Amino acid sequence: MDSSIDPAEILAVRGLSAGYAGRAVVSGIDLSLDRGDILGLLGANGSGKSTLLRAITGQIRPLGGTVAIDGADLVRAPERAKSGFGLAVDPFDLPAALSGRQYLQLVASIRGCAEDDWPGVDVTDRLGLNRWIERPIAEYSLGTRAKIAIAAALLGTPPLLILDESLNGLDPLAAFEVKRIILALASNGRHAVIISTHVVEAVPGLCNRAILLADGRMARAWHARQLAEAGQMPGAFEAEVMQALAVQAADG
Amino acid sequence: MRHDRLVLTLIWRELSAGLRSMRRRDLVWIVAGGGALLAYAIADIVVALHAVSATLRQAQALWAVGLPGVLLCLGGFAGSAIARLCLSRAFAPFLKALPLSLMERRRMAAVAACALGVPLAFIAAAAVGLGCFVIAKPLAPAWGLGAVMLFGAGFGAAAVLRLRSARDLVLSDSADPVSDPGGRKPWLGAFDRSTPAWLSSWAWDLPAGRVRLSWRLAGAAILFGLAAVVAGSISLARHDAVPAAMAGLTGGLLVFMLSARFHPLGSPVLRTAPLGFVRAWLRLARLPLQLSLAFFLLPAGAALAAEPSAWAMPLASGFWLLALNGAYAVFAAYFMTAPFVAALTFLSAIAYASYETLEYGRTVLIGFAALVLFLWHQAQRRYRHG
Structure with missing residues (x-):
């Protein structure tokens, strides 16, 4: 590992541009995430949230810039970089033929851990997956698929957890349990989490940082203190986000 | 009916969206390279037809059957x-x-199929x-x-x-999804457990890893078994290794081609995991290769x-089988x-390479190997970078 790398820094994104068919969807993204951070990724539909996460997780090649996860460059050492994060895969990308248990065994075998190697809790139990675990994923509802995707992302307790709108389809109890797990992970100071979401009001209570993407660029960023202040007054953070979106729409 | 062209419109939109999503550079390569290859192939076929035109004109069986x-x-x-x-x-x-009956859906599909x-x-x-x-066959337009x-x-x-x-499919897909209580052991458990576990069950779309017995599967097994037994018997009766060795090679390749599936290579589940392309590719090829070799053993033994x-003949067939299976695994990836x-x-590609080999010798095989390497490189790049 490079000696200049901050050991607390789990994700380093520098000047990232990414997109499809040579056309940039996100550009000029600089982002640094330390252990203990929970980042809320906000933005309207088509603002580039999923494209940014695809570039960070190595699903599309950056058009420019670099991504390093836990000190490993994603392009030069993809396998080492990918061992540094757990991604809750989109529910429709899950292997529908496999049962939930087989999917967990698949991911665990790749990560070299046990199929129940979760951070201190039995995630299947906490998320109410036990009655579904032996059934093919094809029979799962959207929310149950999201639960198994989150359970698999947590396997082996990777340093960085990435949830791309995975909380959206969860029932209230499961969403509450996932938030508890996320907060526990971040509080031990060894992990960081990125949550892409449209549930703006949930961000101040869960995240200690937030960024707003608009037209593929970082339009606004909030740090822990700003989020804490905004969280004290009901609706204040949502109002700030809506105002930023309105300004962007007017400029655009 | 106003819905009749819906399927055709969908297919057209998919095609145009696919073309638009490609980079111009790739499109130019495909159009220019493919066009040049097609022109060469047509010219080559015209020359070959000219050379054997007299024989072809008089081959009654060719024109009649x-x-x-x-x-x-x-x-x-x-x-x-x-x-x-x-x-x-x-x-x-x-x-x-949408409230479309089975008949309307069939009609939409029929219109698109006709078009x-x-x-x-x-x-x-x-x-x-x-x-x-x-x-120079008389009545060429009539033959057309x-x-x-x-x-x-x-x-x-x-x-x-x-x-x-x-x-x-609307009714059959929604029919009682929980009729199977689950919990039964997957059939492939012993063969599909190595890292990454259950990859072949996923590739073969086996629900929870369980093989569904069907007439098609049973028919294929009987057909391949029968072919192996017949080829082995012919070899034993004639004291000639060739029929059984050839049956082992072609049957083994067919078994591999029918059983190899590589669609998990496109899934974010593998692409975002700390798993290299080569490891994933080899793992997906492993069970089909075992099936192929299992078929090969009986005729090769015969x-x-x-x-x-x-003895060199079945051995060479085995090596050729491995090489062809490997080449097909690259195409399938x-x-x-x-x-x-x-x-x-x-x-x-095999047929064309064999045909050109007759004209230019075995150097054509280098071209085939280059094609395999190119496809390997492209498949690897797509796995890594989308």
């Missing part, structure tokens, strides 16, 4: 494949909720008509017209059969028993979501 049979079969294959494609779009998930079949029939007619013209009729007959019969046998002094296209392209 061979060509009509080929056109009927080609039409049948094309009709079946296109009807299947159109039916899949008629039952696309976002169309399932796609017309240019194919025209291509078949043009190829046959031009071929006849090149070899006959080709349209034969291709159309095969296409229509296969498409109608496929469309008529279509079940109502070949050895029939002619022990010719490149065309990961379209195994039929992978098989067709692989067989065409």
